Amino acid sequence: MRGRHADVRPIPTSAGRREWIALGVLALPTLLLALDLNVLYLALPQLTADLAPDAAQLLWIMDIYGFMIAGFLVTMGTLGDRIGRRRLLMIGAAVFGVASVVAAYSTSAEMLIGTRAVLGVAGATLMPSTLSLISDMFRDPQQRTTAISVWMSCFMIGAIIGPLVGGALLEHFWWGSGFLVGVPVMVLLLVSSPALLPEHRDPRAGSLDFVSVGLSLLTVLPLIWAVKEVAQDGLGAPTVLAAATGAIAGVAFVRRQRRLDHPLLDLRLFADRGFSGALGIMFVGGGTIGGIALLFAQYVQLVQGLSPLRAGLWMLPYAGTMLVGAMLAPHLVRRWGPARVVAGGMAVAAVGYAVLSQVSAVGDPKLAVTGLAIVYLGFGPAAVLGTDLIVGAAPPERAGSASAISETSTELGVAVGVALLGSLGTAIYRGEMTGAAELDLPSPAHHAVTESLAGAAAVAAELPVETGTEVLTVARAAFTDGFNTAAAVSAAAAVVLIVLSSTVLRRIGAGGGRGPDGTSAPASR
Numbered sequence: 121m122r123g124r125h126a127d128v129r130p131i132p133t134s135a136g137r138r139e140w141i142a143l144g145v146l147a148l149p150t151l152l153l154a155l156d157l158n159v160l161y162l163a164l165p166q167l168t169a170d171l172a173p174d175a176a177q178l179l180w181i182m183d184i185y186g187f188m189i190a191g192f193l194v195t196m197g198t199l200g201d202r203i204g205r206r207r208l209l210m211i212g213a214a215v216f217g218v219a220s221v222v223a224a225y226s227t228s229a230e231m232l233i234g235t236r237a238v239l240g241v242a243g244a245t246l247m248p249s250t251l252s253l254i255s256d257m258f259r260d261p262q263q264r265t266t267a268i269s270v271w272m273s274c275f276m277i278g279a280i281i282g283p284l285v286g287g288a289l290l291e292h293f294w295w296g297s298g299f300l301v302g303v304p305v306m307v308l309l310l311v312s313s314p315a316l317l318p319e320h321r322d323p324r325a326g327s328l329d330f331v332s333v334g335l336s337l338l339t340v341l342p343l344i345w346a347v348k349e350v351a352q353d354g355l356g357a358p359t360v361l362a363a364a365t366g367a368i369a370g371v372a373f374v375r376r377q378r379r380l381d382h383p384l385l386d387l388r389l390f391a392d393r394g395f396s397g398a399l400g401i402m403f404v405g406g407g408t409i410g411g412i413a414l415l416f417a418q419y420v421q422l423v424q425g426l427s428p429l430r431a432g433l434w435m436l437p438y439a440g441t442m443l444v445g446a447m448l449a450p451h452l453v454r455r456w457g458p459a460r461v462v463a464g465g466m467a468v469a470a471v472g473y474a475v476l477s478q479v480s481a482v483g484d485p486k487l488a489v490t491g492l493a494i495v496y497l498g499f500g501p502a503a504v505l506g507t508d509l510i511v512g513a514a515p516p517e518r519a520g521s522a523s524a525i526s527e528t529s530t531e532l533g534v535a536v537g538v539a540l541l542g543s544l545g546t547a548i549y550r551g552e553m554t555g556a557a558e559l560d561l562p563s564p565a566h567h568a569v570t571e572s573l574a575g576a577a578a579v580a581a582e583l584p585v586e587t588g589t590e591v592l593t594v595a596r597a598a599f600t601d602g603f604n605t606a607a608a609v610s611a612a613a614a615v616v617l618i619v620l621s622s623t624v625l626r627r628i629g630a631g632g633g634r635g636p637d638g639t640s641a642p643a644s645r
Contacts, residue, residue: 134259134263143254143258147250147270149213149246149250149305150250150271150278151275151305166295171226171232174229177233180236185237187341190344190528192240193248194385195244196208196245196249200245200321201518201521203321204321205253206253209249213242214310217306217307217310219238219239220299221299223235247524247527248523249523251507255512255522256320269450272504273446329376329382329384332384335372339367339373342363343366343367344531346362346363346366348538374387389522389525397620399526399529400620401617402507405503405533406533408537408541410535411537411538411539412492412606414541414542415602415603417431418573420435420488422599423596438492441493444500445496446501449461449500449501453505458625459622459626461502463618463622465498466498467618469498469499470498473610474608479600479604480600481599498614507526509625510525547602548601549573549599550570552598553569
């Protein structure tokens, strides 16, 4: 007689051909998510002309997807542990495919915002499901590290080909064509999953606690919104209220998890030294990467004067170096162990940040591109091994929850990094733009010039050539000084991560600290 878990297949300790083929299927959503985001950036001008969103709607079109992913990651990771990770992946893929079609044919900004929200919820099922299934299929620590390296490399491949695919589509079709790229990928995933992917769930898991789900959303969403608002508009009453709401909900969430027999988030995972240490490294490392990448994008467009497409092409080298770093990680860790490889990667990243702290407002962007490429080369192994340590530290029945925590940590880190480094750069820009007071500008124009480099560029375009050039020269120099300072702070943070990884990860062996049977792996010495 078929029982409740009759479809759960035993997983061999060493992965075979079937598992490696299945890895290709699991990597598809990762590639798609990176490609989809790049296509949307390129489609913004056409989209804006067609749907005519106001400024607030345009921000929601961009941000709602990330908000929903960050808010639902923990819930979806735990839900996969309960109902089955393959099942959740297939449900998410089906919803993502349908929502992509609806988004492509949206007739209003409100309709596109709604479908982007649905895409975010569906996207929150894909990352933890794929990562936890990798943990299920690749129980051998070295094989798992290689599999996670391939999985993460596909994200970088998506970032590399995104501008090329997006540019080709938008040159021949309408803006909605970018959303349709995901449909055949999701169809392939739905067709191949039943034959290639094992099902796995925690047989001892209880029912989903909806109060915990609500508290997790009330924790993550206000905090993410608050840090984004600080980066854009500075600290104000709404951001303080949102941050306080998130903090209070977070305390209530933690207390509830400690009382439940089957919590949404198992707090015992944080007692593992490798798990907590890797989370901290991913949070801080992701934060510096996120903040510097944002400032770099503005630097190449507003300081160097490149078009969005040319700026996107200048970003390809750093995606390529991170791909190289990620693929090298499995080979390096076998020889040197996680602590030395992560610390070495952070040392390389620190050198890259130091290079970025020396770029100037004149000349070409080659030095900045070189610096960022070095940063991503160093961060590639750390990203792979950090993810591997987090997943490897969790027992198999909690792999979905651990995967979700890993993704949430990175999302929060990027948001906080963008807010802090973005605010630092803005503060330095505004402080130095007092030099613009010597220019004979009317009050509204002077306010726009001192507010942001984008505002200065807009004002300069309306001024006589000589005056506009003077305004733009001062503004670009001020922005570059802020970029330099943010890079120097990031270099200092990378040095802290060198110390952290060298100490916290010192006794953790290759493969994330656990062997095929779930016990602790031998420590590297």
